[in-house]
Amino acid sequence: MTFSTNFLNNPLCLLLAAVLSLAGCAGVEPGTPPLTIIALETAQQGSPVARRGALHWTVTTSGGQGTVVYEVQAQQAGIERLLYADALGTGSWTPKEPGRYRLKVVVVDEAGTVVDSGWSDEYAYSPLFNRDSLYALLPVQNLSDFNAPLYDIHTVLRARLRSRGFQLLDPALLEDFMAKYRMRHTGGLSRHLSQKMQEELGVDGVFITSLETWQEEIPPRVSLFIRVISTGSQPEVIWIDSVGLTGDDAPGLLGLGRIKNSRLLLSNALEKLLDSYQSYLAGRSPEYLHTGGQPKLQQVGTDVGSEDGFVETIQPRRQSQLLLVNAESATAGGVIKANKPRHQPQFSYRASTFDPTRQYTVAVIPFLNINTRKHAGDIVALHVVRQLHRYANLRVFEPGLVRQTLLRYRMIMQAGPSLAASDILTGESILDADLIVSGKVFDYQGATGESKADFSIQIFDGAKREIIWASRSYATGDQGVYFFDWGRVPSAHGLISKMTEAVVKLLEE
Template sequence: MICSTSCSNRFLLLPLALLVVLLLGGCAGLEHTTVSSSGNTDLPARLEEGALYALLPIENLSASRAPLAELDMQLRNALKERGIRLLEPERLETFMREQRMRSRGGINLTQSRALRDLGVAGVFITALETWREGEVPRVSLIMRLVQSGDEPEILWIDGVGRTGDEAPGLLGLGLVKDVRQLTAGALERLLDSFVAARSGAEPGTAAQKKRHQPKYRYRAADFDPAAEYRVAVIPFLNVDTREHAGRIVGLHVVRQLQRYGNLKVLEPGLVREALLSQRMIMQEGPSLEAAELLAAADVLGADLVVSGRVFAYEGDAGESKVDFSLQIFSGIEPQVIWTSHSYGGGDDGVYFFDRGRVPSAHELAGRLAEAAIGDFAQ
């Protein structure tokens, strides 16, 4: 049988085409690990040259045992390598004891003023969202910088989620099986985001996909998204899902709200203290009562109160899945001005070689929250 030259060339190109497809498939996860900074675009002007900052111990929201002391030291060293002066651990421990700080997840007004009196310009607050060791390790963190003084204000917030199989590459050569190696890369990306924001870089956004848009949404016709608002985010209600999921989704929403210059997002520690003072510390989920309380001028003076319910938050193993509803109340005239429902899986819309896969619940939650808040705020 005689075969033409063009036929032979097609057969010769098949292995090359297969190699290209495999490489693309192996690199599919890379597009999902980009950290996009969130925060005020005037951050450089707000940071004091050579100022002293505090680094609170990491709060464990992972529902897993994690080497927190080791992670604290790793994070402290990474910040110092980037030229950040930090309050010594012994002085911080004494301060937390004197202030009776039981929570690592935020600061209240009294603590903020005490930090300023101590010569501390701001405080880094970090939540460990996911920690999994094993064959396919996973780690996710959310971190923010809060200014100290008479009005603790979020200056910068961002997060990163990584999985060992996010970019396996050809023949699995890109797999990361050491959780500490994975963590080092995660911290590097997270703090690179802070350094970029400190230098005045514009906040980035992930490419929006239709599958991440809310499945249902409503916004009151008389709401003006361009006006300026003080925004309080209260913990979301866990509905039969993993421990701390409500806190985690709340932080993702805070992160996305912080992108908009007309929205002043109140430090979660202030919100917690306000609920405590009104004996509403167990308050979770959407509530007109909470909106009225936090809107009071002698409490927080919040114009908008944000909350919701979390129905699924799965990402410790296997396919990531996130499902939550979002409600936003007006504190000025108690009414619902926004409601939406977002859900999805990391493998949604993925058909060939994991192209487009979102490997971590952290990133999936971030994309769902970004899409929902984007619809609300624009």
């Protein structure tokens, strides 16, 4: 086969060939070496303990075009999660939960070139607490509307903890400490008291118990929260769970499964809560995390840097999926299941600029009561803290620390946090919260009869000074139930738990 070269003698054809050649080279900088990862260096900083030690990384690259973006991923038990995506090639990450972790860095340049460092060596992080840790058990906080046997509940809980091998501070020493520092509030821990407990008593963790519901009349009802707080200069919520039980939860055939004794119901509730805490210590606690994949390239326009006022750059947009790990492990309220439509908020808004995969610190302030029972705002706030704590990318401040800040600066928020109050809560030298969660409770019924709940939630981004989430939720325990009470939620605790879970999942998806 032969080809004719007569077109080379035509000047017009030569000009066309030159134009096509230049067009094919457009966007490619001549002589630019390809993007390459030279080395990924990783090392542990501090003690190999979750929430205390850090995992440091530095990645060195060469070549590539324009701005280079680094996406850092962590792997635990074969599951990848997204940690970080920015133009900095070095940083540190503190694991929130115990486990064995590896790091990987994916690098992208403006030409769309993607290079992968591969996984680093594995690093182990142990739980903050173990069998030798010393705990203080604070008196029970009463958030119910009734007189409850708080001392008896405290005594039973103490006996159950000791029977499971937990080391507890002598009650006399704790009583002297509370008298010395005039500690009256037992529903949280301030920074000052947390540090003094560690220094003077040698306490590692503190059990805080909040009683939500107590009813001895048949059918009895018991609802309570328990959380464990670390001591020191920065008290943290290490674990939190709750349970709400009624005597009619599982009546069975001819009502033989009904429980009529409130003390038996309390015993069952405490067993479920302590089983949940031991599951956490064993590294089997359910947790939501954002899994990471290869970056998806997206063209982003800017209005500076070119003759026509428009430049196209390519930045990585992270592809992630919300995954529940240890899904087979039960919380105190049972195995986590998919949310039902009737528990979803009636209205919700999430700002388009909000990135749910980022790492955030979160302050939850007590919700406002609007014509409802006493302490309803504190109860719903605790439900929100429990749900947020379950997400790997969120660090929720200890409610006692938030309360201390509100009292210190004499902040009274009758209509939610103002910009001035938000500036205080997000200030680097004060609380340094990224997100502030507030809300209002319009209805809370569950001591007797049908359970009802009606509340709103608002989340404020301190850095952007804008509302990134707003929702309104309303439901009843009998809603959507038509045959034999199947699917009925008898307690307000169970109802609010499902409703707040649905809200937080919509926020993070």
